[in-house]
Amino acid sequence: MSEQALKFTAIRLTQPIGELFVGKISSDKLASLAKADIRRITSRELEKMSGIQRGLSSARVTDIARYIETVDASFPNAFILNLNSEFLNDAPREIGNDCEDGTGIYCFDVSANEKAFSIIDGQHRLSGFQKAEVETFDLIVAFFIDLPIEDQAYLFSTINVTQQKVNKSLVYDLFDVSETRSPQRTAHLITKALNTDEDSPLYRRIKLLGIAPKFGDEVLYKAPLSQGxxxxxxxxxxxxxPMSDRDSIRRGKEIAVDAADVERGLIFRKFFAEEKDWAILRIMKNYFRAVADAFPDLWEKQDNPLSKTIGYGALMRLLVDAFGEGARRGDLSFDFFSELMTRVRRNSAMDQDAPLTFESFAAAGSGESKLYGKLKEWSELA
Incomplete structure (x- = not known):
């Protein structure tokens, strides 16, 4: 083995596409051995395309790097690679074949060259490791040897096109089993309380897990909002x-609170830092009870924009403005929010451009922003 080489072991597997190997390589070594084949134009005249990978997203790389730097970061899924046999110093040598299914363990001796491996899936993750300030990470790799470019492209497109985005409601619901305090867990628990507390104005108006609640085939109740x-x-x-705050808590650090948090829209941050989640829940109940009382008929109509996601989003944006006013007064009670919503009702009734039914606001796209703009105007908080 040459001085500039990496020696490692991997298990051989056979699948319909052919033979592949699974092993581990440290993040720093993999970064020096692998390069993404970015798809690009290689002929100006014919606009001939080369490569299979999409261009790197710097924002995504930064997010991954920040995750890698957290105290409990993990990547249990494999980087999928193609090994160019030109950079094998010797043929893979079998060093173990003790399993009943005949699977063997092979030793690889690969020259340290960035072209040794091409990345089929995992370029953003690997770039994240290059950006992150962490010690070496052991990574799982699954690699083929001299897999034709056609098959590499097919694998890449299949992996990335057929992946289904995880339901945001499920993501938040999984924080129910977490023991670590975090903004996401607090948000989940407050959402759950708003939906299950009978004194809540949002009682049974939230689809937990993002789907209508059922007992067997029976739909228990209809809800206009999703948990996510x-x-x-x-x-x-x-x-x-939120990820950084969770990491700070895991490391036993205090949550940083700044005097400008409210101006930045982080109106609940101080309560979270002081572990006063009950205060957040109380404010939410006071606020939405005031909305329900000001517009009782529309609030009962779950197909009305005020009751749907567009209305909830616009109302939460208005809450940020209202919180600032209430905090200055030292009053975030139901009476304060009721006074606010009384103004909204009175002024909206006189607005010919946006009748009281709220039906003129689109349920998607710019509808939320337009509704928020009107709510702020009618509240006289502008």
């Missing part, structure tokens, strides 16, 4: 960086 939509808006008012 409600919880994410609450989390946004707690933290601009």
């Amino acid at each position: 939509a409600v919880a994410s808006r609450i989390a946004e008012l707690i933290s601009a960086d």
Whole structure:
């Protein structure tokens, strides 16, 4: 083996596409051995395309790097690679074949060259390791040897096109089993309380897990809001960086609170830092009870924009403005919010451009922003 080489072992597997190997390589070594084949134009005249990978997203790389730097970061899924046999110093040598299914363990001796491996899937993760300030990470790699470019492209497209985005409601609901305090867990628990507390104005108006609740085939109740939509808006008012806050808590650090948090829209941050989640829940109940009392007929119509996601989003944006006014007064009671919503009702009734039914606001796209703009105008908080 040459001085500039990497020696490692891997298990051989056979699948319909052919033979592949699974092993481990440290993050620093893999970064020096692998390069993404970015798809690009290689002929100006014919606009001939080369490569299979999409261009790197710097924002995504930064997010991954920040995750890698957290105290409990993990990448249990494999980087999928193609090994160019030109950079094998010797043929893979079998060093073990003790399993009943005949699977053997092979030793690889690969020259340290960035062209040794091409990345089929995992370029953003690997770039994240290059950007992150962490010690070496052991990574799982699954690699083929001299896999034709056609098959590499097919694998890449299949992996990335057929992946289904995880339901945001499920993501938040999984924080129910977490023991670590975090903005996401607090947002989930408050959302759950808003939906299950009988004195809540949002009682049974939230689809937990994002689907209509059923007992067998029976739909228990219809709800206009999803758990993910409600919880994410609450989390946004707690933290601009929930992952970092969770990591700080895991490391035993205090949550940083700044005097400008309210101006930045983080109106619930101080309560979260002081572990006063009950205060966040109380404010949410006071606020939405005032909405329900000001517009009782529309609030009962779950197909009305005020009751749907567009209305919830616009109302949560108005809450940020209202909180600032209430905090200056030292009053975040139901009476304060009721006074606010009384103004909204009175002024909206006199607005010919946006009748009281709220039906003129689109349920998607710019509808939320337009509704928020009107609510702020009618509230006289502008």
